[in-house]
Amino acid sequence: MSPEEFREHGKRVIDWIADYLAGIESHPVRSQLKPGQVRAALPPSPPERGEPFDNVLADLDRVLLPGVTHWQHPNFFAYFPANASGPAILGDLLSAGLGVQGMLWATSPACTELETVVVDWLAELLGLPEQWRTDARGGGVIEDSASSGSLAALLAALHRAGRGDRNTVYVSSQTHSSLEKAAKIAGISAEGVRAVDVDPATLAMRPEHLEALLAQDSADGATPSMVCATIGTTSTTAIDPVRRIGEICREFGVWLHVDAAYAGVAAVCDELRWINDGVAEYADSYVTDPHKWLLTNFDCTVLWVADRAPLIEALSVVPEYLRNAASETGEVIDYRDWQIPLGRRFRALKLWAVLRWYGAAGLREHIRDGVALAAEFAAMVRADEEFTLLPHHPFGLVCFRPLWRGLSDDVADEATGAMLQRLNDSGDLYLSHTRVGGRMLLRMAIGAPLTGRDHVHAAWRRILAEHRELRAELTAASRMCR
Numbered sequence: 001m002s003p004e005e006f007r008e009h010g011k012r013v014i015d016w017i018a019d020y021l022a023g024i025e026s027h028p029v030r031s032q033l034k035p036g037q038v039r040a041a042l043p044p045s046p047p048e049r050g051e052p053f054d055n056v057l058a059d060l061d062r063v064l065l066p067g068v069t070h071w072q073h074p075n076f077f078a079y080f081p082a083n084a085s086g087p088a089i090l091g092d093l094l095s096a097g098l099g100v101q102g103m104l105w106a107t108s109p110a111c112t113e114l115e116t117v118v119v120d121w122l123a124e125l126l127g128l129p130e131q132w133r134t135d136a137r138g139g140g141v142i143e144d145s146a147s148s149g150s151l152a153a154l155l156a157a158l159h160r161a162g163r164g165d166r167n168t169v170y171v172s173s174q175t176h177s178s179l180e181k182a183a184k185i186a187g188i189s190a191e192g193v194r195a196v197d198v199d200p201a202t203l204a205m206r207p208e209h210l211e212a213l214l215a216q217d218s219a220d221g222a223t224p225s226m227v228c229a230t231i232g233t234t235s236t237t238a239i240d241p242v243r244r245i246g247e248i249c250r251e252f253g254v255w256l257h258v259d260a261a262y263a264g265v266a267a268v269c270d271e272l273r274w275i276n277d278g279v280a281e282y283a284d285s286y287v288t289d290p291h292k293w294l295l296t297n298f299d300c301t302v303l304w305v306a307d308r309a310p311l312i313e314a315l316s317v318v319p320e321y322l323r324n325a326a327s328e329t330g331e332v333i334d335y336r337d338w339q340i341p342l343g344r345r346f347r348a349l350k351l352w353a354v355l356r357w358y359g360a361a362g363l364r365e366h367i368r369d370g371v372a373l374a375a376e377f378a379a380m381v382r383a384d385e386e387f388t389l390l391p392h393h394p395f396g397l398v399c400f401r402p403l404w405r406g407l408s409d410d411v412a413d414e415a416t417g418a419m420l421q422r423l424n425d426s427g428d429l430y431l432s433h434t435r436v437g438g439r440m441l442l443r444m445a446i447g448a449p450l451t452g453r454d455h456v457h458a459a460w461r462r463i464l465a466e467h468r469e470l471r472a473e474l475t476a477a478s479r480m481c482r
């Protein structure tokens with residue numbers, strides 16, 4: 001593709017993206033395709049001769065788009081948001097254009113140094129400790145996902161603790177599954193992953209139980225290696241008591257990892273800084289995902305460590321072919337030593353573009369909009385006597401369910417599931433679900449950049465209508481049974 005051809009097709013691609021985002025509401029939120037439909041519409045073998053780029057765009061419209069679930073749709077309320085934004089898309093495109101592989105400082109100094117600048121900037125924006133800045137003992141690094149960031153943190157923690165016969169890791173039933181997976185990858189046995197109880201009302205980790213498990217395991221000769229506390233759990237955005245957990249970790253000399261993948265970025269707002277209480281004093285590592293709620297296209301996770309030495313010692317391997325003068329001086333950072341893979345994309349560009357385009361004020365406004373809309377939605381659910389909701393946390397997620405009075409718990413949960421399926425099949429909106437105390441709950445996660453007040457109110461009306469209809473059907477069916 002010559003530069004002239006690239007220019008021509010590139011302009012068309014940018015137009016395509018702009019049109020797509022401008023017209024996104026014309027699509028059903030969740031793809032309506034059945035398994036195998038996309039594959040069946042594509043040739044089984046690659047072309048022998050090159051084709052015009054227009055053919056790719058035509059198939060994008062014809063074959064792929066129906067198989068796309070529209071995460072940027074304003075009625076996408078499932079999982080957590082995966083924000084995209086103009087500056088992030090353009091930053092990512094520039095990264096693709098440069099085609100840099102930034103494994104070492106020497107393989108592209110700007111890739112490394114810009115990353116250092118943006119992770120330090122973000123630490124400042126989130127009010128994270130000075131000690132985590134790269135010019136102090138700590139430092140941040142951009143990883144592909146919180147899962148990888150937590151795995152890297154676990155390897156650092158195991159390095160510091162020393163490998164014993166029995167390394168143990170402490171999570172709760174609400175901890176993200178990536179921690180269990182990280183333990184598996186790190187060769188920790190299933191019994192070595194210790195489940196700390198949660199408070200049944202708040203779903204937050206119970207520090208007394210953590211303390212008891214640590215005392216017991218230490219006495220039994222295990223090597224407690226890492227505790228993971230979560231700020232904003234995936235299921236319900238519960239918040240573990242980080243300060244108290246940190247005091248216990250200090251007492252036992254155990255690494256404290258804080259998983260704030262979704263909620264951590266909310267700390268750009270002063271009024272939400274309290275979520276990080278205890279982090280500065282006690283956390284050894286911390287992850288948050290600008291690729292969820294901070295307007296930065298996937299993938300972009302930031303992992304910070306309070307002390308970078310154990311991370312680098314755990315992950316640094318230097319083969320002859322990567323030796324270079326800059327690395328030998330020790331004056332530069334080689335981020336390959338801070339992550340699992342060797343190679344790395346120039347991800348800092350998109351985060352830099354986002355931070356510059358929106359500024360701190362713009363980021364705060366985005367988070368505040370989501371928080372306010374979620375609070376408004378929670379208030380509507382609370383006011384309806386046919387519904388109940390979990391205690392609402394100050395982020396973008398509301399967990400709720402219809403009460404289905406008169407139905408047994410099992411039948412009620414089936415009805416909630418049926419209602420969810422109908423809503424999602426309709427393509428009008430997309431919600432996900434969770435289970436708490438055995439009961440099925442709907443998750444309404446607000447935070448897509450295009451979601452406004454009208455979308456949230458329309459979603460609630462749509463949910464009410466589906467509930468009314470299903471309720472009527474259930475009543476008719478139970479009359480027939482009698």
Ligand SMILES: *Cc1c(COP(=O)(O)O)cnc(C)c1O
Pocket residue numbers: 080144145146147148176178230232233234259260261262289301
């Ligand atoms: C989403 C989430 C993760 C996983 O994040 P990825 O970046 O997709 O790996 C981990 N922990 C929590 C609390 C999350 O919400």
